[in-house]
Amino acid sequence: MKNYIEIKTNRLVLRPVRLENADAIFKYRSDSITNKFQGWIPKTINDVYEFIKHRVASEIDVVGTWFQFTINLLENNKLIGDVGIHFFDFDKQQVEIGFTLDKNQHGKGYATECVTAMINFLIEKLNKRRIIASIDPGNVNSIKLVERLGFRKEAHFKESIFANGQWHDDLVYAILKNEWMKNH
Numbered sequence: 001m002k003n004y005i006e007i008k009t010n011r012l013v014l015r016p017v018r019l020e021n022a023d024a025i026f027k028y029r030s031d032s033i034t035n036k037f038q039g040w041i042p043k044t045i046n047d048v049y050e051f052i053k054h055r056v057a058s059e060i061d062v063v064g065t066w067f068q069f070t071i072n073l074l075e076n077n078k079l080i081g082d083v084g085i086h087f088f089d090f091d092k093q094q095v096e097i098g099f100t101l102d103k104n105q106h107g108k109g110y111a112t113e114c115v116t117a118m119i120n121f122l123i124e125k126l127n128k129r130r131i132i133a134s135i136d137p138g139n140v141n142s143i144k145l146v147e148r149l150g151f152r153k154e155a156h157f158k159e160s161i162f163a164n165g166q167w168h169d170d171l172v173y174a175i176l177k178n179e180w181m182k183n184h
């Protein structure tokens with residue numbers, strides 16, 4: 001599939017991340033309090049350039065890579081967050097999803113709207129059959145988000161992730177294509 005992808009919802013448009021988005025991304029991603037459950041918190045704008053250049057794939061659906069979309073308001077194109085897809089499965093049937101919104105945009109249903117559209121895209125266009133999310137047990141808003149969308153908690157790993165100088169537990173949530181199709 002070619003990389004120019006645009007996914008529209010009622011209020012949002014998702015597009016592949018580009019270097020010119022670095023400024024806007026730095027503004028909300030560098031907020032170390034809101035993003036305390038995330039492994040990557042940029043300290044400088046250069047960290048964001050490096051991330052986009054070296055840690056995000058230039059092509060979607062490549063095994064072993066992350067592909068990153070920006071989340072933009074449809075009405076004025078303002079960049080308000082990002083959603084990443086990790087193509088971790090050698091058989092190309094399963095992906096991991098991660099999401100971040102600018103804290104000024106929390107509580108408006110944007111993440112629910114964005115992740116719903118992304119899952120439809122992953123199932124309908126990329127033929128994925130299982131989608132997972134890896135979440136810190138303290139990340140209440142993320143847990144509410146995936147449970148609202150119908151994900152099931154499949155695992156609670158104890159101290160399985162080392163990030164920001166300490167060990168963290170990890171919850172794995174998942175949804176299968178047939179479960180998603182029953183409700184969407």
Ligand SMILES: CC(C)(COP(=O)(O)OP(=O)(O)OC[C@H]1O[C@@H](n2cnc3c(N)ncnc32)[C@H](O)[C@@H]1OP(=O)(O)O)[C@@H](O)C(=O)NCCC(=O)NCCS
Binds near residue numbers: 110113134
């Ligand atoms: C995870 C994250 C994206 C969730 O954001 P969120 O704002 O809670 O989720 P949504 O945008 O879907 O908004 C849902 C809330 O908006 C409310 N809402 C308001 N208008 C709404 C609408 N039109 N549609 C749906 N919900 C609406 C819902 O009732 C819900 O409120 P509640 O949490 O009080 O129940 C956000 O907390 C975040 O960016 N956190 C920091 C980064 C992070 O930790 N990422 C996850 C790593 S695993």
